[in-house]
Amino acid sequence: MDISMIENILFAMVRTGTPLLLVALGAMMSERSGVLNLGQEGMILVGAACGFIAAYASGNLGLGVVAAVAAGAAVSLIFAFIALTLISNQVATGLALTIFGTGLSAFLGAGYVGQTVTGFNTVAIPYLSDIPLIGTALFAQDLLVYLSFILFAAVFVVMRYTRLGLIIRAVGENPEVAHALGYKVLLVRYCAVMFGGAMAGLAGAYLSLAYTPMWSEGIAAGRGWIALALVVFASWRTERILLGAWLFGFASILHLLLQGYGYEISPNLLAMLPYVVTIIVLVMMMYRQKNQGLFAPRSLGQPYHPLK
Amino acid sequence: MRIEKRLHDSQLMVYLSPLLALLLTLISGALLFALLGRPPLGSLYTFFIAPISDLYGLSELAVKVTPLLLCAIGLTLCFKAKIWNIGAEGQFVFGALIGGAVTLQLAESEGFWVLPAIIASGALAGMAWAGIAALLLTRFNANEILTTIMLNYIAVNLLLWAVHGPLKDPDGLNFPESALFASQTLLPVLFEDYRVSIAIFIALFMLVVIWVVLTRTLLGFQLRVMGENHNAARFAGFKGKTLIWLLLCFSGAMAGVAAISETNGPVGQLIPTLSLGYGYAAIIVVFMGRMHPLGILLASCLLGLTYLGGEMAQIDQGLPKSITGLFQGMLLFYLLACDLLISYRLVPKSRLAKAAVSAQ
Numbered sequence: 302m303d304i305s306m307i308e309n310i311l312f313a314m315v316r317t318g319t320p321l322l323l324v325a326l327g328a329m330m331s332e333r334s335g336v337l338n339l340g341q342e343g344m345i346l347v348g349a350a351c352g353f354i355a356a357y358a359s360g361n362l363g364l365g366v367v368a369a370v371a372a373g374a375a376v377s378l379i380f381a382f383i384a385l386t387l388i389s390n391q392v393a394t395g396l397a398l399t400i401f402g403t404g405l406s407a408f409l410g411a412g413y414v415g416q417t418v419t420g421f422n423t424v425a426i427p428y429l430s431d432i433p434l435i436g437t438a439l440f441a442q443d444l445l446v447y448l449s450f451i452l453f454a455a456v457f458v459v460m461r462y463t464r465l466g467l468i469i470r471a472v473g474e475n476p477e478v479a480h481a482l483g484y485k486v487l488l489v490r491y492c493a494v495m496f497g498g499a500m501a502g503l504a505g506a507y508l509s510l511a512y513t514p515m516w517s518e519g520i521a522a523g524r525g526w527i528a529l530a531l532v533v534f535a536s537w538r539t540e541r542i543l544l545g546a547w548l549f550g551f552a553s554i555l556h557l558l559l560q561g562y563g564y565e566i567s568p569n570l571l572a573m574l575p576y577v578v579t580i581i582v583l584v585m586m587m588y589r590q591k592n593q594g595l596f597a598p599r600s601l602g603q604p605y606h607p608l609k
Numbered sequence: 610m611r612i613e614k615r616l617h618d619s620q621l622m623v624y625l626s627p628l629l630a631l632l633l634t635l636i637s638g639a640l641l642f643a644l645l646g647r648p649p650l651g652s653l654y655t656f657f658i659a660p661i662s663d664l665y666g667l668s669e670l671a672v673k674v675t676p677l678l679l680c681a682i683g684l685t686l687c688f689k690a691k692i693w694n695i696g697a698e699g700q701f702v703f704g705a706l707i708g709g710a711v712t713l714q715l716a717e718s719e720g721f722w723v724l725p726a727i728i729a730s731g732a733l734a735g736m737a738w739a740g741i742a743a744l745l746l747t748r749f750n751a752n753e754i755l756t757t758i759m760l761n762y763i764a765v766n767l768l769l770w771a772v773h774g775p776l777k778d779p780d781g782l783n784f785p786e787s788a789l790f791a792s793q794t795l796l797p798v799l800f801e802d803y804r805v806s807i808a809i810f811i812a813l814f815m816l817v818v819i820w821v822v823l824t825r826t827l828l829g830f831q832l833r834v835m836g837e838n839h840n841a842a843r844f845a846g847f848k849g850k851t852l853i854w855l856l857l858c859f860s861g862a863m864a865g866v867a868a869i870s871e872t873n874g875p876v877g878q879l880i881p882t883l884s885l886g887y888g889y890a891a892i893i894v895v896f897m898g899r900m901h902p903l904g905i906l907l908a909s910c911l912l913g914l915t916y917l918g919g920e921m922a923q924i925d926q927g928l929p930k931s932i933t934g935l936f937q938g939m940l941l942f943y944l945l946a947c948d949l950l951i952s953y954r955l956v957p958k959s960r961l962a963k964a965a966v967s968a969q
Contacts, residue, residue, distance in 0.1 A: 333927040336622075337752065383945050385941060387949040388953065389948060390945065392693060392754070396892060397941035398938075400889055400941060401942055403938070405934075407931030408929050408931045408932055411929030420646065430932045526755060526758045527759075530755050533755075533921050568776075569834025570766065570767075572769075573763045573766045573767070576763045577759075580745065580756055580760075583745075583752065587921075590805060606612070606614075
């Protein structure tokens with residue numbers, strides 16, 4: 302294996318890991334505030350469809366991204382209203398969001414199947430992209446990948462060093478105490494869920510405007526669910542999400558490696574790899590920790606109603 | 610308006626909530642049609658009434674109800690025990706794959722045992738697929754929501770691989786489809802010229818079975834207790850792990866039979882898009898049906914109707930067929946929203962103020 306092949310693999314790994322990184326960051330934020338949103342897959346799909354349609358109609362990729370983010374946040378607001386204000390079961394409501402999002406995106410995108418847009422091009426950062434081995438992977442990507450780096454850094458700083466991060470964690474660990482301290486539990490949770498929706502929408506835009514610049518039904522291909530597993534894998538820690546996203550990205554492009562070595566395996570069988578890896582990772586995590594409760598936010602998935 | 614906890618859950622709202630959700634879905638549907646520039650009431654008629662306005666339509670509804678009901682029967686038991694099996698879709702697809710492979714093997718065989726063998730193979734395959742999730746849950750404590758979802762995607766890719774590879778029809782012009790199933794391997798239809806097969810009776814029979822199990826047996830009691838309180842169940846000495854295995858395997862078997870009802874029924878071969886999301890729609894059936902056998906029968910009719918309505922809207926109005934998924938999602942959203950009224954009630958702010966005054 303020569304250097305350029307490793308560079309190619311790392312490049313593809315970061316690209317493939319980007320949507321997972323975005324979704325997982327948003328899902329983690331929402332879970333840290335105590336809300337389990339299983340609707341990630343639906344939000345990605347709605348984001349991808351709306352982003353593509355907006356970009357196709359306006360010819361402006363930036364507008365597509367804005368539309369995707371807004372659409373993701375908008376559908377997450379439906380979830381937040383039902384799960385938080387109307388105190389429903391979060392698992393069922395998240396599933397509803399995925400079913401609804403899958404249907405809505407297929408409905409909206411039906412007229413756009415097979416259309417293409419000119420997607421985001423890679424923009425090499427001078428000098429940095431010339432670093433051997435990791436230069437192309439980190440500094441010769443498209444703008445959305447760079448944006449994902451910035452968002453990662455922002456989430457990392459907020460969760461680790463700011464008062465806001467502390468408030469979000471307090472709300473997720475013990476909403477009663479946070480409420481008693483005067484924090485608006487539901488407001489924090491609404492914001493966290495909508496941040497998650499916006500991130501999932503952005504991931505959708507990445508899929509339909511950069512990764513494969515086109516719309517096809519079910520374009521998310523389970524990435525929302527993999528991202529949810531990724532949050533468990535990362536024990537709700539920001540830095541591990543980055544690592545995990547790239548690891549999953551690597552698992553998804555293993556077939557490039559195998560083909561590089563001349564193995565002929567059915568693409569359908571190789572497409573199973575990320576899902577198999579997800580299951581293996583879940584098993585390893587649970588086996589190691591025995592008790593995931595040690596890491597999960599304490600009130601995760603528990604409804605909270607201040608007037609109980 | 611304020612939300613106030615009821616002293617006791619309202620039994621009335623338990624049954625009213627699905628009807629309210631249906632009403633809200635119809636209103637939203639009418640608005641949606643109006644937005645699309647279609648006559649709202651006429652379009653609702655096309656979607657919900659026209660498909661079942663004749664005998665053939667009703668028989669087609671039964672065709673859709675069969676797999677939905679079978680999947681929902683298994684999921685009902687799982688959800689009652691709070692085992693979140695989201696994997697009916699994958700269990701369906703894997704059941705179809707193995708059942709299809711067996712059917713193709715038996716293409717030349719004759720005899721009374723052929724159909725039972727095919728149904729059993731589908732059931733066993735679905736069971737095996739669910740068994741993986743059961744193993745992962747009981748042995749490794751891996752979250753069953755995520756594992757069953759992953760298994761769904763894996764099963765779909767296995768099916769794709771099979772119809773592109775080993776099970777592809779050698780005389781099929783290179784389409785990713787299996788050969789057409791031999792006529793003696795197809796489930797007998799109830800009436801000539803209609804597609805509804807004897808599988809509907811299997812579904813109805815299993816519905817009665819779980820009704821009896823839920824209301825008349827210790828097992829039904831155990832899984833209700835387990836659903837209500839995991840700790841209480843353990844305290845009472847119920848073997849949680851055995852129950853998890855039992856429920857997931859039963860659920861998988863039902864999804865496998867559902868698959869055979871489609872592959873060896875109206876479809877008649879293996880194709881890449883076998884399941885139209887029956888495994889997911891069945892989740893809505895279970896919630897809409899209040900996890901009650903009679904309820905899920907009614908709810909599977911409603912969800913079955915959304916499939917027929919989607920097809921009708923496509924033919925009649927040129928709308929995308931995926932409008933089905935939109936209606937299904939709305940139904941579940943509205944249902945969950947209306948379920949608030951089971952344990953809470955809405956009190957107008959003015960009455961709250963009055964109560965406060967009179968308390969002073």
